[in-house]
Amino acid sequence: MENKKKKQSIYDMIKEYLDEVERLKEGIPTIERPSWDLQACTLEPLSSIFVTPKEVIITADLPYVQPHSVKVESINSDRLEITAEMKRKVKFKEMGMVHHEGEFSSFSCQTRIPVAVDMQHLKTNFKRGVLEIRIPRKRSYKIPAK
Amino acid sequence: MNSAKIIEKNSVPSEAFLVHGMPDVGLVGVIAASHLITEYKMVEMAYMDSESLPPVAVLHEGLPYAPIRVFGNGSLLITISEMAIPADSIQLFMRTLLDWGQSKNPKLTISISGMPVQNRQDIEKPKVYGVASNAALLKMLEDKGIEVLREGYLVGPQALILRYCAEKNLPAIAFLAQSFFNYPDPEAAAEALKEFANVTGKKIDVTTLLAKGEEIRLRARDIMKRTQQEMTKMKKGQEYDLPLYV
Numbered sequence: 001m002e003n004k005k006k007k008q009s010i011y012d013m014i015k016e017y018l019d020e021v022e023r024l025k026e027g028i029p030t031i032e033r034p035s036w037d038l039q040a041c042t043l044e045p046l047s048s049i050f051v052t053p054k055e056v057i058i059t060a061d062l063p064y065v066q067p068h069s070v071k072v073e074s075i076n077s078d079r080l081e082i083t084a085e086m087k088r089k090v091k092f093k094e095m096g097m098v099h100h101e102g103e104f105s106s107f108s109c110q111t112r113i114p115v116a117v118d119m120q121h122l123k124t125n126f127k128r129g130v131l132e133i134r135i136p137r138k139r140s141y142k143i144p145a146k
Numbered sequence: 147m148n149s150a151k152i153i154e155k156n157s158v159p160s161e162a163f164l165v166h167g168m169p170d171v172g173l174v175g176v177i178a179a180s181h182l183i184t185e186y187k188m189v190e191m192a193y194m195d196s197e198s199l200p201p202v203a204v205l206h207e208g209l210p211y212a213p214i215r216v217f218g219n220g221s222l223l224i225t226i227s228e229m230a231i232p233a234d235s236i237q238l239f240m241r242t243l244l245d246w247g248q249s250k251n252p253k254l255t256i257s258i259s260g261m262p263v264q265n266r267q268d269i270e271k272p273k274v275y276g277v278a279s280n281a282a283l284l285k286m287l288e289d290k291g292i293e294v295l296r297e298g299y300l301v302g303p304q305a306l307i308l309r310y311c312a313e314k315n316l317p318a319i320a321f322l323a324q325s326f327f328n329y330p331d332p333e334a335a336a337e338a339l340k341e342f343a344n345v346t347g348k349k350i351d352v353t354t355l356l357a358k359g360e361e362i363r364l365r366a367r368d369i370m371k372r373t374q375q376e377m378t379k380m381k382k383g384q385e386y387d388l389p390l391y392v
Contacts (some may be wrong), residue, residue: 061330062366063361063363064364090364127341130329
């Protein structure tokens with residue numbers, strides 16, 4: 001009985017839940033999509049998101065990009081769109097691929113922000129071909145320390 | 147039980163420098179190895195065959211090749227992977243490459259890789275650190291002006307190569323250039339190659355590598371993305387951890 005109680009601890013329950021999520025994930029068939037969109041002539045950049053206690057930091061690798069063309073727009077309270085024009089168009093043929101036709105002239109991606117942020121105070125920095133976006137987190141309540 | 151083997155296509159030289167350029171942070175090793183292969187016009191000497199490899203063939207000029215191959219010339223052997231290495235096969239693949247390499251009695255085994263730093267954007271010239279399989283090689287690195295990593299964790303191909311070489315008492319070193327974690331980093335690869343030249347005495351011109359930096363970053367996006375997925379499975383982030391004092 002005691003053993004059974006131990007098994008039902010909150011940690012075990014969380015672990016069981018996460019294991020179940022993993023099992024479900026493995027069972028769901030996913031179709032991979034390419035990192036480019038031929039209709040829009042865009043490439044999806046590599047990007048990352050870090051959540052710190054004070055801010056959310058998003059970065060995106062944007063080679064061949066003209067710094068002045070980089071645009072960061074908030075689509076709604078939890079989603080950002082990054083677009084940037086490339087210095088020149090890049091064709092599939094340049095990469096030795098003849099089984100696809102088309103060219104790309106810009107980067108485009110949307111990023112979902114997992115916590116509440118203050119979009120009004122978003123700051124950007126473009127250096128070494130990498131865009132960095134810093135957005136302060138919203139603090140809706142404070143728990144006073146006693 | 148899964149197995150892997152190296153199939154030789156050409157006569158492989160012994161007592162050469164054996165360089166490993168495997169996909170890892172910033173793809174530093176792959177970019178550096180690829181540059182060496184191009185600069186020295188090296189030819190394919192061998193390839194890896196294993197049922198643990200994904201069902202992948204890499205096409206070059208219309209012909210199919212294995213994704214993990216060994217290139218060489220008289221004094222240099224280079225292993226390179228053109229796909230992200232599955233995390234659950236990395237031990238098998240590295241052990242296979244090392245066992246095969248040992249049969250060629252290499253002069254020195256050298257891994258080239260990255261060392262992720264969070265402020266990479268602010269670093270003009272990435273620093274290159276050295277690690278080695280024995281104390282004499284650590285001293286050699288220091289004598290060459292390369293700062294040695296004293297404490298910390300290594301995760302990934304270069305970690306296994308060093309551990310296996312230390313077990314077998316084989317001479318091995320690794321160059322770890324400060325790099326982006328998950329963005330291809332040709333500048334870091336160029337700095338690692340400068341230290342490679344410093345240690346081996348080989349002449350390497352990195353001008354073309356740096357000039358092609360943006361093109362490399364563009365073309366390496368997809369392999370970088372897949373490598374990042376495998377690095378997450380390997381718990382690569384452990385390299386940021388503070389080491390326990392033992």
